[in-house]
Amino acid sequence: MGAVPRGAADRVRPRRGHRLPRRGRPGRARDAQPVGALRPAGVQGRGRRPVVEGEAGDERPVVGEDPAVAQALELYRTLWHEDLATPQSAADSEAQALTLFGGGSVGMYPSGSFSLEELGSTYPDLDFGVTPIPGPDGGSSSFAGGDDIAVTSDSEHPDVAWRFLEWAVEADTQQMMSEVGTVPVHADVTLGPYSDRGPEYAVLGEAMVNGRTIRSVQENALFNASTSPWVTMIAQGVFGESPDSVDDAVSEAQDAMANILSRG
Template sequence: MFRPRATPAAATAAVALALSGCAGAGAVGGGEGEQIVVAIVSNPQMQDAISLQDEFRAEHPGVDVRFVSLPENEARAKITASVATGGGEFDVVMISNYETPMWAENGWIENLQPYIDETEGYDADDFVPSVREALSYDGDMYSVPFYGESSFLAYRADLFEEAGLEMPEHPTWDDVRELAAELNAPEDDFSGICLRGLAGWGEVMAPMTTAINTFGGGWFDEDWNATLDSPETREAVETYIDTVQQYGQPGAATSGFGDCLTRFAQGQSAMWYDATSMVSTVEDPASSTVAGKVGYAPAPVADTESAGWLYSWSLAVPSTSEHKDAAWDFVSWMTDKDYLRLVGEEIGWERVPPGSRLSTYEIPEYAEVSQAYADATLESMNGATQESAMTHPVPYPGIQFVGIPEFQDLGTRVGQQMSAAIAGQVTIDEAIAQSQRYADTVAETYRAQEEQ
């Protein structure tokens, strides 16, 4: 497998993104002692971790944790800029299986395997195998999962039953469009489906790329030719954009994961295709009006066996940290089996971070509340491979992302084009043409490397 290294140009691009996207950081902390700074994404599960900090302080009174919590796009840019340039602001960073192998190769993050091996009862073998492998480099784990996810299609089973509709066992994008059309009721502020439209490589481009894959398209072919203007990619983009424009939520171009989560959980959409981690909120009666009313189906397909992605929000320790032992104390606490039980007992079993540890699904209380989605989650994660989700080989790792350093910038730029097309600010043809030019520039570098 081709292993990309982060280039100075890629790091510079990441810094440029961060300078425009790091406003709004919030620090939370307390107590005295060795202070560590933790940069995380402000998703619901991460906010739960902040709310449980008294438990961590009770176990580690000598460690004072301060959080910088940011929306997903801003967090990516801020964390990348800091780690890539050796800024040293953070002792723990929340990254993913996109960054982990590249940053490990570059020496930007610590090898956590020695810490794992020396921590009694931590049990790294309990991690979901596909996630553990995705967060490893040369056989060692360089980040550990807070939660893991694939993607699936959530739908209002109660409304389907009322309307006499049936969700296919393996829905296609054509099925999704027909069902969305049946249930769409914009006059009641109710959409047939919710899909991300917010610009960003980890926002609109995550679900859209799975559509591109299953239609037979892609970002690059095996010879590093950009293929964003191929007929297959074009059909996927047109299908995705037309679906959300015709049957999706109002203001779709500014809807990210969080917006769709709120909308679906408050009963304003009939379907939602997105990350399996949604279940922690969707099935929580305290924050969702549709808990217990939702069914889950595999990611919609066209020409492939499956279409789900594989992703993990994970915790890593930058090599520049001066508090590595204290950082591991926090990382191991937040990713241990005991933490998952703590969330269940203190906040609710519906809120347990899913998809990281196999043992989670053996906890009786969790098994009871997750019976509607546990199997669907694990099946989606286990089936998320390039071989099953793509029609042809590609020269890079990743399913819903391209595992090269330049993708943060490239994916962001293409995401801006697609979001603009969803908003009607540019035509789909214009968005595709500009995206192809962006991808061509990146492809030239990799073709040149292959020729050397």
């Protein structure tokens, strides 16, 4: 999600056949320079392969086999090396990203649904729009899920816990949660009352319904940890000085992920 200043898209010159999106619903951020604040983002979407394939316990990484991964890194690399991203991007842990965007210092900010309510309350005068993360040749990408709720095998009250789980995913409960800004997991609520709150919510609703989730028991080690192959690949590919930084970073990530998955 993010706002794009007028004329900003014309300043970005993607390499290797990349095209910036001309669709979506961009808004305006006054005096926003430079164009982007970079952060690790997914490259999955409808029609794309997952970055890990196979059933739990028999998984294999495919980041080195899907050209979409390298394409996404090349686009971010272009933004960085042509000074179209804020200098803080190389070292920021995302702590400043929302502040920079909300204050008008950057014009595009990839983020999640959780930012919408905070932007509205902290920066009520900010004029911005929300659009899906676009693919190079159409389509979009979104991550949905990753958090689980379950009943443990040693629970002293499994029946009570199960009734709570059933209540938590009912349409009425999901409707109540959507009213405080949480994207519902119940599709009828997501594409209905939640999306009806406004065009920004409709975009987020579609992203939830069409999003993908990494399915791996090693998901944290592969992607979320600060030293994970995924985070390391993005840092090396985007901010590296060598012309081969992207190819080298993707290859190293493929090998590192395979090593993690080989441990079970």
